[in-house]
Amino acid sequence: MTDTPEKVDYSSTLYLPQTDFPMRAGLPQKEPETVARWQKMELYKKLRASAAGREKFVLHDGPPYANGNIHIGHALNKILKDVINRSFQMRGYDANYVPGWDCHGLPIEWKIEEKYREKGKNKDEVPVNEFRQECRDFASGWIKIQTEEFKRLGIEGDFENPYTTMNFHAEARIAGELLKIAKSGQLYRGSKPVMWSVVERTALAEAEVEYADVESDMIWVKFPIVEGPADLKDNFVVIWTTTPWTIPGNRAIAFSSRYPYGLYEVESAENDFGPQPGEKLIFATRLADEAAAKAKLTFKFVRDVAPEELAAITCAHPLKGLGYTFPVPLLDGDHVTDDAGTGFVHTAPSHGREDFDAWTAKARELEARGISSKIPFPVDDAGFYTADAPGFDGARVMDDNGKKGDANERVIKALIAVNTLFARGRLKHSYPHSWRSKKPVIFRNTPQWFVYMDKELGDGTTLRSRSLSAIDDTRFVPAAGQNRLRAMIEGRPDWVLSRQRAWGVPIAIFADENGEVLVDDAVNARILEAFEKEGADAWFAEGAKERFLGKEHDAARWTQVMDILDVWFDSGSTHTFTLEDRPDLKWPADVYLEGSDQHRGWFHSSLLESCATRGRAPYNAVVTHGFTMDEKGEKMSKSKGNVVSPQDVMKESGADILRLWVMTTDYWEDQRLGKTIIQTNIDAYRKLRNTVRWMLGTLAHDTGEEITHAHMPELEQLMLHRLSQLDVLVREGYDAFDFKKIARALIDFSNVELSAFYFDVRKDALYCDAPSSLKRRASLCVIRKLFECLVSWLAPMLPFTMEEAWLSRKPDAVSIHLEQFPAVPAEWRNDALEAKWEKIRDVRSVVTGALEIERREKRIGASLEAAPVVHIGDAELLKALEGQDFAEICITSAIAIVAGEGPADAFRLAEVAKVSVEPKLAEGVKCARSWRITTDVGSDADYPDVSARDAAALREIGFRRAA
Structure with a gap:
């Protein structure tokens, strides 16, 4: 009677994954810690220093109003901008993001008036500059709150030095832009019917109204x-x-x-x-x-x-x-x-x-x-x-x-x-309503200040023709935005600039009784100097008229215009005091990105202002996103109870879940968001995280050895080929602002090609092969490159998770966000190899289909219990399998490949012709270390319970069985 070998625990001899990177992300707790770390280490400054001397890429931030907590539209907008900036930064550019805020106009003035009404106070009884200071303080408070909310989303930018339209320099520049337009003869006073808000007592532009049924x-x-x-x-x-x-x-x-x-x-x-x-x-x-x-x-x-x-x-x-x-x-x-x-x-x-x-x-x-x-x-x-x-x-x-x-x-x-x-x-x-008060407007004839759309400007152009020409020279994503903006410019009336309000930049001009504007460089210089030092409040200060007119002009002849500039003129001028005046930026911007409503808003006013003063658009490209609806496609509203707040999503699931939703949605169109969609993204995130986690665990055994491409097994070469394809897709996708294409490709690659195929196939070699095994060493080398590429490519999209993964792999590193996308050698590209492996995987799909039935019928447990016979009647498929360890590829203990159609009752897949599979049980003994069933278990007397391969590995690592 033969002695049965004593059972030995071989787990310590296996190269099993080891990592501290947790399966459960804990994003709501972990992300704020990461934000604090970035702030403490001054990541923004490090990014600027690392990019010094590089070509600038500038996305100019369309300013949100500083009048409340951020909503899901803000989150969508800022995440898209952040992904663009990070992706260009990691591709060799100096992508400096300067956030901005719109601080003037009715949204803020209305809030202060509401406070007054609650106290029974009349705004008109308060000194105008006292009222304006309250508006300024209100905006400042919300800028601080929104700054922290944007940072919590993972947005990286110059939050220490943002631009605001109420900054004194900004107010001076806005007034200066108006004076340029006045000096060029484009500004006039006219009496025209304009949309008028009785509730708010001011004229409104088309961009300030929305339509509702009445x-x-x-x-x-x-x-x-x-x-x-x-x-x-x-x-x-x-x-x-x-x-x-x-x-x-x-x-x-x-x-x-x-x-x-x-x-x-x-x-x-x-x-x-x-x-x-x-x-x-x-x-x-x-x-x-x-x-x-x-x-x-x-x-x-x-x-x-x-x-x-x-x-x-x-x-x-x-x-x-x-x-x-x-x-x-x-x-x-x-x-x-x-x-x-x-x-x-x-x-x-x-x-x-x-x-x-x-x-x-x-x-x-x-x-x-x-x-x-x-x-x-x-x-x-x-x-x-x-x-x-x-x-x-x-x-x-x-x-x-x-x-x-x-x-x-x-x-x-x-x-x-x-x-x-x-x-x-x-x-x-359908009837126009003020989008602030939500009340109907009327059309009434009032004296207002306008900018001509069709006046000849001395060079054969008009503001309209300049703007239309600029639209033709601009890249639009999606392309339909070009026609939309063109139609609006073609049909718009003269630009009404004046508002009858108190909070904003004044129309800082003097006019006579006929509406003729005083054009005097000395007067203008005094105005702009005062605004630079004191802000636009200087216009409303006692004695301002005499101060600015000086002794050269009769104050009795000239009227000081007290109207406020359309707030869209303010935001339309941001390119001047941000892009032009900051040495860390450039003019024109590479891209403007906002919601599709901004074709009539910020894109529109920026185009008009810049064409009026500079003859071209302040941007080279315009990207638009749609609006976020609930899961039924209905508009979110508090009354319906269907509002999804970014704060709640971050608190419950994390910012990276919100960012993943943005990256996987068709943001060019209206999107949907709700509990089911959030859960779908949580599930997708978990799978992606587990892929990253497995790579980290496996790379715990990586020595850093580089294996030359030519010496790698075909399967490793195939994975590098796929990286070369993805490298092109990722870079082109980021250039095209097509984030869904990137996210979908990387998620599918991780789930289908890595977790469900490559990693599955190579786990046996990675866990069990000897340290000297080329297959194992090459696989570790490839997984290292897979990790570096995937984590880098995903870093702009999921900055928290990829930072955590990178630092887990490289604890001495500073930040993934200071890295560049890895260079992918041209030699990795091998289309012929991909075509060959498509055939191999087609045959594999028939084998796995047959084994799935065997498992379902409980004739086998794991696929290693099988040793199927594969019949192939296609010469090309047979040739593709030559020299392959097809049992390893199919994760079976053995496999037989036979030329021919196979028996009639063999398993077949309709989509893979001339391949059939006969399921068979593996013959031999189960290896105590690798669990493969082979006929060579016990062939090495020193290791009687393992296969020859495993025995050789044990000997190489110096493992000895107890005596």
Whole structure:
């Protein structure tokens, strides 16, 4: 009877992974410690020092408002910027990130006013510079809070020296940019209808409004014909409007010579007011029946009305009896359509841009006909009618809370009283609201300061043409952003710069009674010098007018303009005092990155400001991201309870989880975020972390030996080939700002090609082979390079985790973020080898498929219990397997490869033709060390319970069994 070898514990002889890098990340606790470490070691300064002399890469930060905690949109935006900066820094550039804040304007002023209202205090009773200081203090407080929140996200930048629009130097530069525009003749005072917030008492630009559905009154109004073709006199032209309150501002009616019109006679009427049988009215032919239905009438067609007849008509105002005695001409207008209404457009030049344009375009013609082209001011800044709206004293369009006033109803009642209301109704439609107060705005004619879009600038260009040319020269990511910005520039009106507020940079100019701007270099120099030393508060200080005008100018002749600059002009000027004035940056920026709403905001205003003063855009590329919705694709709102805050995600899961979500989402479009999506990213992160952890554990046995590429086994050469491919993908992806492509490729590579294939195949050699084994040494060399590449490539995306991994591997290192992406030799690229191994892996997939069934049926436990027979009927596949240890590749104890189709009942995969597998059990004895079942276990008498391979390894490492 043979003695059974005594059981020996061989675990100490195996090169099993050893690492302190924990499986559980503990990011919410670990990340703040890392932030503190970066601050203590002054990582930002070390980054700048390490990059000294390199080519600069500048992403100019679009400034958030300093008026509250950051939200998920801020987090998305800053993470994207941070990834871009870190990726360029680690690719040989000096990528200095200077964060900035927008500090002026209504968002902050509104907060201070709210505090006043709570105390029953009136803002206008407070000295203006005292109020401005409160705004400044408020902004400063939030800058500190947001700074810490951005740092917690892992954002690295010059937070010690950010830019702010309220910095004295910044205020001087903003004022200086305005003075440049004024000196070049691009600034003018004009009276135009602008969007006006009654609630906030200021003009608004398109970028400061958002649209929401409202239900409005709509009316059809009869205008009596007093001049024109004989048979049309004493009849009516009918208009339609959704703003009854603008009727007092009516001065004309627009029609279109492109459409047919007709005269119709009322046959019957069922209404309590409005047209009666026998009345005749003119409509666009296509809209007559619809209009009749609205007024509950029946019509009969009388005759066509030609365009030249319409042009000859003059109407009386429908409220003539209340004092509106002026004539109302008909004007041919391109903006008129026949898809709704009556085919006639009520034209109130005080209350709409198209109305204004149509009226002013005919001003000379009207004056020649004896019709005054003067534009009235029917509504004041508080929404009340003025003397230019006789008969409606005390009526108000909107109140201080943004609620509808009584103006509509009073106008409608007045029209009924004089029998000029044709019909009335209600309409739900989209309407502009202030995005700060969330209240509706109105359009009203006010004197404001504008920048010309179409004035010739002395070089054959206009601001519009310069801007459009600059758009053509700019790279847009995604490309659709170019057309969007182009369309906005093509169609925008002159830029209204003035705001009737207190907190901001003033329009620091003097103008005479005709609106002519004082252009004097000495005056301008005094203004800018004062702003540089004292800030823009100097403009509002006592005696400022006399101080700046000096003795050269008569103070009685010049008016000091007290309006505040549009806050978009402030942010549009940031490139001047940041990119131009800081020696650690450069002008123009390589890239601007913001949300897609900034096509009408910061991208837009920066483009206009820079083109007006420098003739080109301040950026070479524009990258836009979408907005973050909840998991159902709905807008996040507190009322719905579906808001995901970055603070909560970081507290529960960590910033790197949030960053991984940003990196794996289609950020160019609107994204979704919620508990399920966060959990998906947590799961993906764990798998990635475990891959890194296994590499760290395995590399605990790495001696640092370099194996030349030519001496490496094919499988190692294949992994290096894949690194060479990924190196190109990663670098091109970072250049293209296509982070999802990078993240997806690296995650798939880690999960599919490394954890599920390469590491799995090589674990036996890595754990069990002798120290001298080339396979083991080459694998360690490759894993070292895999680790260095993957951790470096992922460092911009997951800065906390990759820092932890890098320092775990290199405890004497300073930071992964001071490293460069590893250089990948050209010799690693081997497309022919990849093609060969695709065939090998195809055959392997059939083997693993067959073994999976054996496991499921419990005929085997581990794959090492198997020794399958593989039948191959494809010569190319057979050739690919020549010289390969296919049993190791399939993680079986043995394998047999047979040429031919194989038996009919063998396992097959439809996608791999001419390969079949017969599962067989391995023959022999299980090795006590490697667990492989082989026939050579016990062949070495000194190690009777292990295979010959393992016995040789034990002898090499000097392991002896106990006597």
